[in-house]
Amino acid sequence: MSSSLYRLGRTMAALRWKIVAVWTVLLLLSGALAAGLGGSFSTEFEIPGTEGQEGLDTLATRFPELAGTSGQVVLVTRDGSDIDDHRAEITELMGDIAEVDGVAEAPDPFGEISPGTRNDDDTAMVAQFQMDGQVGEYPATAVEEIQHLVSQADSDGLEIHAGGQFLQSAEIPFGAGEIIGVIVALIILAIVFRSFVPAVIPIVTAITGVGIAMLSLMALSAGISIPSVTTALGAMLGLAVGIDYALFILSRHRDQLARGDDVRESIGKALATSGSAVIFAGLTVVIALVGLFITGIPFLTIMGVAAAATVALSVVVALTLLPALMGILGERLRPRRIRRLMAQHDGALPADAEGQHSPGGFKLAWVRLVTKVPALTIVLVIIGIGAVSVPVKDLELALPDLGTEPSGSPARVTYDLISEEFGPGYNGPLLVTADIINSTDPLGVVEDLENNIVDLGSVEEIQIATPNRGADMAVVVVIPEGGPTDESTKQLVRDLRESAPAWEEELRISEITVTGSTAIGIDVTDKLSAALLPFALFVVGLSLVLLMLVFRSIWVPLKASIGYFFSVLAAFGATAMVFEYGWLNGPLFVDVNGPVVSFMPIIVMGVLFGLAMDYEVFLVSRMREEYVHTGDARGAIERGFTANAPVVTAAALIMVSVFAGFVTSGWFMLQPIAVALAVGVLVDAFVVRMTLVPAVLALLGERAWRLPAWLDRRLPVVDVEGEGLAGVLEHRRWSAEHGEHALRLEDTIAPLIGEDGTIGPLTGTLSPGQLLVARTSDDAARAAFLALAGGRLQPTSGILAVHDRIAPDDLPAMQARVHWIGAGAPVARRLAALPARNLGRELIIIEDLADLAHAAAAEDDALVERLDALLAAGATIIVGSRVEGTSPAEQHLHRTLRDPRRLTALTLQRSPDHSREGALV
Numbered sequence: 001m002s003s004s005l006y007r008l009g010r011t012m013a014a015l016r017w018k019i020v021a022v023w024t025v026l027l028l029l030s031g032a033l034a035a036g037l038g039g040s041f042s043t044e045f046e047i048p049g050t051e052g053q054e055g056l057d058t059l060a061t062r063f064p065e066l067a068g069t070s071g072q073v074v075l076v077t078r079d080g081s082d083i084d085d086h087r088a089e090i091t092e093l094m095g096d097i098a099e100v101d102g103v104a105e106a107p108d109p110f111g112e113i114s115p116g117t118r119n120d121d122d123t124a125m126v127a128q129f130q131m132d133g134q135v136g137e138y139p140a141t142a143v144e145e146i147q148h149l150v151s152q153a154d155s156d157g158l159e160i161h162a163g164g165q166f167l168q169s170a171e172i173p174f175g176a177g178e179i180i181g182v183i184v185a186l187i188i189l190a191i192v193f194r195s196f197v198p199a200v201i202p203i204v205t206a207i208t209g210v211g212i213a214m215l216s217l218m219a220l221s222a223g224i225s226i227p228s229v230t231t232a233l234g235a236m237l238g239l240a241v242g243i244d245y246a247l248f249i250l251s252r253h254r255d256q257l258a259r260g261d262d263v264r265e266s267i268g269k270a271l272a273t274s275g276s277a278v279i280f281a282g283l284t285v286v287i288a289l290v291g292l293f294i295t296g297i298p299f300l301t302i303m304g305v306a307a308a309a310t311v312a313l314s315v316v317v318a319l320t321l322l323p324a325l326m327g328i329l330g331e332r333l334r335p336r337r338i339r340r341l342m343a344q345h346d347g348a349l350p351a352d353a354e355g356q357h358s359p360g361g362f363k364l365a366w367v368r369l370v371t372k373v374p375a376l377t378i379v380l381v382i383i384g385i386g387a388v389s390v391p392v393k394d395l396e397l398a399l400p401d402l403g404t405e406p407s408g409s410p411a412r413v414t415y416d417l418i419s420e421e422f423g424p425g426y427n428g429p430l431l432v433t434a435d436i437i438n439s440t441d442p443l444g445v446v447e448d449l450e451n452n453i454v455d456l457g458s459v460e461e462i463q464i465a466t467p468n469r470g471a472d473m474a475v476v477v478v479i480p481e482g483g484p485t486d487e488s489t490k491q492l493v494r495d496l497r498e499s500a501p502a503w504e505e506e507l508r509i510s511e512i513t514v515t516g517s518t519a520i521g522i523d524v525t526d527k528l529s530a531a532l533l534p535f536a537l538f539v540v541g542l543s544l545v546l547l548m549l550v551f552r553s554i555w556v557p558l559k560a561s562i563g564y565f566f567s568v569l570a571a572f573g574a575t576a577m578v579f580e581y582g583w584l585n586g587p588l589f590v591d592v593n594g595p596v597v598s599f600m601p602i603i604v605m606g607v608l609f610g611l612a613m614d615y616e617v618f619l620v621s622r623m624r625e626e627y628v629h630t631g632d633a634r635g636a637i638e639r640g641f642t643a644n645a646p647v648v649t650a651a652a653l654i655m656v657s658v659f660a661g662f663v664t665s666g667w668f669m670l671q672p673i674a675v676a677l678a679v680g681v682l683v684d685a686f687v688v689r690m691t692l693v694p695a696v697l698a699l700l701g702e703r704a705w706r707l708p709a710w711l712d713r714r715l716p717v718v719d720v721e722g723e724g725l726a727g728v729l730e731h732r733r734w735s736a737e738h739g740e741h742a743l744r745l746e747d748t749i750a751p752l753i754g755e756d757g758t759i760g761p762l763t764g765t766l767s768p769g770q771l772l773v774a775r776t777s778d779d780a781a782r783a784a785f786l787a788l789a790g791g792r793l794q795p796t797s798g799i800l801a802v803h804d805r806i807a808p809d810d811l812p813a814m815q816a817r818v819h820w821i822g823a824g825a826p827v828a829r830r831l832a833a834l835p836a837r838n839l840g841r842e843l844i845i846i847e848d849l850a851d852l853a854h855a856a857a858a859e860d861d862a863l864v865e866r867l868d869a870l871l872a873a874g875a876t877i878i879v880g881s882r883v884e885g886t887s888p889a890e891q892h893l894h895r896t897l898r899d900p901r902r903l904t905a906l907t908l909q910r911s912p913d914h915s916r917e918g919a920l921v
Helices: 002-014 016-037 051-062 083-098 141-153 176-193 196-220 229-258 263-295 298-333 336-344 361-372 374-394 410-421 442-455 487-507 517-551 555-579 600-630 633-663 671-705 709-714 725-738 779-789 811-816 827-832 849-859 861-872 888-896
Strands: 070-077 103-105 124-131 158-163 430-435 459-467 473-480 510-515 743-751 758-766 771-775 797-802 818-821 843-846 876-881 903-910 916-920
Touching: 002 016, 002 263, 002 298, 002 725, 016 196, 016 298, 051 430, 051 473, 051 510, 051 517, 070 083, 070 410, 083 103, 083 124, 083 141, 083 158, 141 158, 158 410, 176 196, 176 229, 176 633, 196 229, 196 298, 229 263, 229 298, 229 600, 229 633, 229 671, 263 298, 263 517, 263 600, 263 725, 298 600, 361 374, 361 633, 361 671, 374 555, 374 671, 430 442, 430 487, 430 517, 442 459, 442 473, 442 487, 473 487, 487 510, 487 517, 510 517, 517 555, 517 600, 555 600, 555 671, 600 633, 600 671, 633 671, 725 797, 743 779, 758 779, 758 797, 758 903, 771 779, 771 888, 779 843, 779 876, 779 903, 811 818, 818 827, 827 849, 827 861, 843 849, 849 861, 849 876, 849 888, 861 876, 861 888, 888 903
Parallel strands: 758 916, 771 876, 771 903, 818 843, 843 876
Antiparallel strands: 070 124, 070 158, 103 124, 430 473, 430 510, 459 473, 743 758, 743 797, 903 916
16 A cells, blocks of 8 residues: 555645646535535434334324424513413414414414413413425425514513523534634644744645535535534534544654655655554544444434535545645755755755754653553553543433523523523423224324323323314324423323333224434434444454554554543543533533533544554554564664654644544533544553553563464455565666566565465566566466566565566556456457457456467468557566477567567476476576
8 A cells, every 4th residue: 555655645736726626626626516405403302212213204185284393472561461461472473474484383372282381370471383304305485484573572571581492593603612622723833843934834724624514515405414413413523534644644744854855755755654553544534433333323324424524524634735845845845954055055955954853852761761660651541531531421312402502592591590480390291102093082192192192191281182174193292391302201202102001902993103303302312322232342342353463463453442431431521521410511511511412422422433543553563564674572662663753742742732623612402422522542652552552562572563374364455554564665666776677576485376385485577668578387476476567466475566566566557457268269260359458558368379379370370460569559468388408489579570579488397395486487
């Protein structure tokens, strides 16, 4: 992968203005689609298959009057007079509301069909009205018209407020907090780079990626139901990871420029090293977010996929737009001191100026402190995180209702007024439905069902108990004693559902369901809680496998997963402190305390997993690299820490600043997620990765980097830190010295195909435009050599290069350049069918020379002319021969080729140790 990224970086730098133009067009195009399609986001949280959702779907078809979005008008007399004294103006107001386009019905609260709810002293009333369908299905102007009518009707004698679900908005409350978070990130970047110009680049790339992602979501919302919180979550994650990923690559580029590297060469190397880690880090976040499908909840799956797409787009931007911008700025990104030195020495950096870095400073002192007595450090970290995690026991989950709206908003004012005048249960009614089609006394059955519900307790009032117009379905609107998120309300829902089978048998009715927004919220929370453990196992299991691939170790993945678990506990504990205990409510703009949004834990676990693995890779991979080169376990910890800790520190601070900016939005749906992620990143970066990790590695010593041999053989090699780049750069230097070659073998050893043993070592080169005959009567050796040259076999050691592609990283690219003609295939027809294009980097492999000889005999001179033409065009042909020495077919080729010097032979022989050797001669 590193070699491909190296070439990608150089290509993006070369095509810099075109790449910027492409991304600009994509941004404008996505904006035009979003504006043209005019989509809207959803505030509904549907869960197919749950009782609450099934009941709501049944209401929509059999009792539509209660199925749409509800609204409330709360009327309170200002002088304490009886509400009946204002009957005329209240009736007129409800009549005006009924005429608004989008309102299904607004019955007179003084009528008998749907009487309004009164408080105990008749000084206040709640009148209900129903909209046509859900939010987004009725005209957007309906909400403004209703609020205008209510404000006009408000008088000296009567205080009037509108509230209810119809006020729920799908608009995302972005504001100054998010902008401040980005500004703080810019300041951190300017401090890291000690320059303003490079600091702007990560901001630009992150905003570009997020802008395209959010505008695309807006366009998609015209045809797909997308929850409104999706855009906020995607923007928050996209900004955070987009800035961080650009920081990792750009900081590596700046370090290389400070050592005097050429600009374009440095861009390629930066992508090959840090770009590999960015891909891995982004992949972990994407997998974790897509893994939300485990919950079985459609809206959460959509949120996960949309957020994952945003993160993936951020990775693509970092790998394409970022190197293009680095190419445009060119020398301006090189530190000023280095530019001056190079200007004084004709563009070269003096040897004594290279590699001048700080000896370590605070970073070295810190890592030595935490590893001096590693066991003590580990105990202190566990105690500290344990103390922060204690409040997790008090963390309650629920779907937010209108009581979590910002203080002073119309919906929140009405919600609080209803709770004060009537009781909290009136803000969260439950709807009990039943199929009564077999009943001969619908009214009597409804009354009996009502009495049974009251007998359960925890019921404040039965607001409505009536059959529908067809008298085949009963609906009982139950007002619980507690609010929508109170434990007593949850218990009442459970009691109603447990009692339903007995009532169905007793009353001879069927399909009793408990539904309504409150019941659906409880269903969502219960289902999410049940999915939490499977999702945690999925995430932890994934982390173990991925990190085992990267670090070739068992202890490092175990330590990383445990550290991740500590970060999650700390994040949840801090969230409970803020939203359950009320700590720091003022500075964080938190308006209400109570249960947090029910999908907070699973979202935070998924996102924090990716970020934690991100920091683990950037910090520990450098330590592993140092250990592999030196074998000094303790020294590797210190050198790896001092090298990469500053970048991880800056990245974590940027993450925290972006997440903190979203906390101040005042939107309760997002605030707990932002708080948990900010605290989780802070703890993971500074407590877990920079304190616990060095201590654990110091305690384990060399054991930390060991992997059982049987497992090491079975795990694929993942080049995250760009270790394969060294081979690419070496081959570039070799090619510059020796010229380009179609095939390069240097001490190359590979396994045989179909039997035990190896082929090699093979050493030699093959120039473009040559025809090579690989001679041997050993079928296994011949098949292995041809597969090796065609990129179908990975060498176990040595160098294998086909043109500019190096094994093992570029095996797929090698295969893409090979035209393989198997034994028995029509050679002449296959050669004639080769595309008429520049074949200078193509390789043609013919398995059996006998097939070529047979075709030549049949085609006379036509085939030889075709071979001459292919070789003259620069194509390289390798033919397998079953004969040890020179065969008649080979002699014929030598005689008939226009330039016999293009013919080369390779003889594979068995060596004394029973391996197959060979040399190009």
